[in-house]
Amino acid sequence: MSRKSQIIWWILALAVLFGQIDKVHQTYFSPSPLSMAEWFDWLMSFPECAVVCLFAARIQVGSVVWWRIYSFIYPIYALLVVCVCVRLYLFRYIPDGHPIPYGIALAVVVLMKLMSFQAIWQYARYNKMHRYASA
Secondary structure, three states: OOHHHHHHHHHHHHHHHHHHHHHHHHHHHOOOOOOHHHHHHHHHOHHHHHHHHHHHHOOOOOOHHHHHHHHHHHHHHHHHHHHHHHHHHHHHHOOOOOHHHHHHHHHHHHHHHHHHHHHHHHHHHHHHHHHHHHO
16 A cells, blocks of 8 residues: 555544544534434444554554454445445435435445455555565
8 A cells, every 4th residue: 555545544534533523422412412323324434444544554453363354244344334325325315305415425435445445455465465575
């Protein structure tokens, strides 16, 4: 992963983390708290953003088994999130008459998931190269 890609990853991941912190703050401290459905999607992606920060920094944490399990489970999780977003976009947001902002949000979600796939692949390749070079 190039230095430019790492910087982009840090910016995206930190922006989402700050958005999540803001949502949780609104949920607990506003006079009319948000419902669970309004902030669950943000909270659900919180661990993913933390892992993306680790990928971007190439910090070696966790065992090999943990990363194999994560890289096996992550595509299933990402596919479910994209399917939920597409379903919401098709059946809720288009009939409400707001397709453009939600279409942009859907494109951002899909882009983040694709970039996460690339980060996992790059991270795995980097670790393999590091192991071969140190052997």
